[in-house]
Amino acid sequence: MLSRSLRFAALLGSASLIAGTTAVPAGAQTQPDETENSAPSSSRTSAHDSPHDRPAASEIVVVGHPPTDFGLLAATGTISGDALVSSTRAQIGEILNSLPGVSSTSFSPGASRPVLRGFSGDRVSVLTDGIGSLDASNVSVDHAVVFDALTVDHIDVYHGPSVLLFGGNAIGGAVNALDKRIPRQVPGSITGTAIGSYGTAADERALSGALDVPLGDRFVAHVDGSWRKSDDLRIGGHVYSKALRAEMLESAAELRGEGEAGEADELEEAAGRKGRIPNSAARTSTIGAGLAFIDAGGSLGISYQRYDTRYGVPARPATEHHDEEEEGEEGGHEHGEEPVTIDLVQDRFDLRGEVKLGGFFDSFQVRGAYADYRHVEYEGEETGTVFEGEGLEARGDLVQANRAGWRGRSGVQYLWRSLTVTGPEAVVPDYDIERLGFFTLQSFEPGGGFSIDASGRYDQARISSRGADYSKDFDLWSGAVGAAWKSDGGFSLGANYVHGARAPSPEELLSDGIHIATQSYEVGDRTLGIERSNGFEAYVRFGSPKFDLSLTGYYTDFDNYIAPLATGEVREEQPVYQYTGVDAVFKGFEASGSVEAFGWDGGSLRFDAAADYTHARIKNLGPVPRIPPLRIRGGSDLRLGDLNLRAEVEWNASQDRVGAFENPTDAFTLVNLNADWHPLGEDGPVTVILAANNLFDVVGRRSASFTRDFVPIAGRDVRLTTKFSF
Secondary structure, eight states: OOHHHHHHHHHHHHHHHHTTOOOOOOOOOOOTTTHHHHHOOSSSSSSTSGGGGSSSSSSBBBOOOOOSSGGGGGEEEEEEHHHHHHHOOSHHHHHHHHHHEEOOOOSTTBOEEETTTTBBBGGGGEEEEEEOSSSSSOOOOSSSOOOOGEEEEEEEOGGGGGGTTOOOTTTTTEEEEEEEEEEEBBBOOEEEEEEEEEEETTEEEEEEEEEEEEEETTTTEEEEEEEEEEOHHHHHEEOOOOOHHHEEEEEEHHHHHTTHHHHHHHHHHHTTTTTEEOOOEEEEEEEEEEEEEEEEEEEEEEEEEEEEEEEEOOOOOSSSSOOHHHHHHHSSSOOOOOOOEEEEEEEEEEEEEEOOOOOOOEEEEEEEEEEEEEEEEETTTTEEEEEEEEEEEEEEEEEOOOBBTTEEEEEEEEEEEEEEEEETTTTSEEEEEEEEEEEEEEEEEEETTEEEEEEEEEEEEEEEEETTEEEEEEEEEEEEEEEEOOOSSSEEEEEEEEEEEEEOOOOOOOOOOEEEEGGEEEEOTTTOOEEEEEEEEEEEEEESSSEEEEEEEEEEEEEEEEEEEEEEEEEEEEEEEEEEEEEEEEEEEEEEEEEEEEEEEEEEEEEEEEEEEEEEEEEEEEEHHSSOOOOOEEEEEEEEETTTEEEEEEEEEOOOOOOOOOOOOOOOEEEHHHHEEETTOOTSEEEEEEESSSOOOOOOOOOTTTTTTTTTOOOOOOEEEEEOOO
16 A cells, blocks of 8 residues: 555656646647547537537637546436536435436435435445545435536446446446536636526525636636525425324324323424425535646646535434433434534545557546545534544546557556544544555457457555554455447447445444434444445447437346344444345346437427336345335427427336335325526527426435435425526
8 A cells, every 4th residue: 555655746746747748839739539428418419518618719729538438438327518507406416316227315405425226325436537525425324425516517427337447346336527627628718607596495596607717828727616505495295204203193192191291292293394394404605726737738737626515414303202311311313402414614626637648558647636524513503523534536547549449448546535533423433444446448349330348457445443443454356348239220239247346334344333314323343344246237229310219227246245234122222233244136227218209490399208226135134225116207308499398207106125114105206397598599608497396396205315204305396597608
C-alpha cells in the first residue's frame, strides 16, 4: 500500500506530467474521442440534450471523456437534457428511480441512494467522472449522497462487467455522472445556464446558475451555485402504513388500560395523521468553481465544491410503552423526543487531465479528488453523533488506439478514506479504508458484426481500526468476458459473464450498537471473508429510427453474501441483527421499447413501455429484504414543433416476499404528465417545463426503503421549471 505521504504526491505528479506535455499551438483543434458514449439517451436528441456541448464559436477545443461504448461497457440506462432538468431532485436516488432496473432507498426527501437490481449500499458505486462521492452515504441509509445535479451533463447506469472499470466492490452496479465543473471546451464567448423551479408537494424552491468564461485561447474558468429549500413533504393519505397503525392503536389500548389516558390519546392521534410527513423538510446550497487548460495536446483542470445541507430524519413512532426510568436510561429516538436533523458539509477538490500520446496508446488520462466531510446529527438543538472524515481517490488510465478492431483501456486506481464517529450512536468505531487496484479492459471486433470483450481487475484492500484493534488485508480478483453480434439492420444480441469479489465493509465487520436508521441492534463479524459472485447476463436489442426494443435477463449466484440476519434476540429494546455470510441468488429482467406510431413535418407521436423485476432469495432462509417488486410503465410522447407532451402510467406490484420483521407493501399506480416548451425554437435558449407527478395523489410505499412504513412517496407534485442558456 502507498504511504499517506505519497498520496498527494502521486496525484500532483500526474498533474505535473500532464501540464508539462500538453502545450501545442493554440490554433489547433481536437475532435471528440470517437469512442465516446453511444448509449441512447432517455430524451430526444437536440441542443437541449447537451446544451454545454453546443459550439459557441468556430474555434472550440473539445475534450473527450472516457470511452463507454465497448459492448462490455454499454450503459443500460441514461438520463440527460430536458429529462434530467425535469427530474432533478435533492438526492440522486429520486432522480434515477424512473429508469429500468433502478429504484431508490427513499429514506427521506433528504437522503436517497439508488437501488440497482435490488442492490444498494456498498454494492453500488455512485461516481462523478469515475470517482466516488467520498462521503458517508454508504455507512447508513439516513446519510445523504453528496451529489450536485446542476453541473452534470448526463448520468449513466452500468451493470455487470462494466463496473470493473470503476471498482471491484460495486457488484450491484455503478452510477456515473459526467461532470461539467471542470470545463471540457473553450467557448468563443461567455456561456451560462440559469434554472429556477418550484414544486408543490413540499413547497420546494430551487435556483441555480453556472458560467463558463474563456480566458484566452486555451484557458476557461467556471463558476456555479445552487440553493434549494423544501418544507415537510405532502402526501396523499395516511403517513403510517396499515400495519404500523395497527401496532400504534394496540399500544394505545395498553396505555389506556394502564391509566395513561394522555399518552394513549397522543398515540391514537398520531396513528390517524395524514397530509404531511413530520420532520421531512430540507435545505441545500452549493458553490463551485473550476479552471481548465485545454489544447490539442491534452488538458488539465481543477475544481472546488462546497456542499452544505440540513435535512430532517422522520422518526418511526414508538409502539411499545416504557416507564420514565427506562426512557431516561435508554435514550434513543422514542415517541415524543426531539426531532432529529442532520447538518452535512463537504469540501471537495477535483483534478482531471489528459495527454494525447499517439502510437499504440492514444492517451493517458488522470482523475483525482480529495474531500473533507463532516455531518452532525442533532436531537432538537443538542448535538448527537458526529461523523468526520477525509477521502482521497485517484486513477490513471492508458487508452489504447483502435488497431484493426482491437482497442482497450488499462490503469490503476487508489482510494483512501478515514472516518471518525463520536457520540451516543457510534455504531461503528473509527476506521480507515485503503484500496489499490489494477485493471484492464480489452475489446476486439473480428468482423461480421461480432465483438469479444474481456476485463480483469485486482484490488488489495485494507480495513483497519485502532479503536477496535482490527486490521486485515483482502486480495480481490475479478474478471469478465462478453460476446456480442450486431447486424447491419440494427439487431444485436449478446451475453456476459462476470466474476466479482467484494471485501466486507467496516460496518459489516465492526458494528456493535443500536442503529436508529434501521431500527435494529447491529452486530458485525470480524471473521467475515470475501463476498464472491458469479453473474450471467444475456440481452437482445433492436434499434431503428422508428422502433427500438431491449430485453435483458440476469442471474447472479453469491458465495458468502453478507447480510444482516435477525437472531431473535433483543438488546436495548431493539431486535438484534447479526452480519452473516450466506449463499444467495438474484435474478430478474429489464425490458423496454418504443415505436413511432405517426410522424409528420415538425411532429411525431411515439409510444413506449418498460418493465423490470428482481427475485432475490437467501438459500435455505427465504427472501432477501427490501427488494423492489415488479414494475410496469407505459407512456406516449407527442411532439408538436417546439412543444413536447408526455403522459405515462407506472404500476408497482405489491411485495409480499419480505424479510424477517418487515411488512409487505401494497400495489400502487402513478399517473404522470409532462410538457416542455421551447418558445424561441428547439435550439433556442429558453426551456419551460411543467410536470404533474402522481396526478391522482395516491399513497405508495417503496419496498426498497427502510422507512416505507412511515415515509410514503410524495403526493401530487405540480412542478414548474424554467431554464435559460446563453
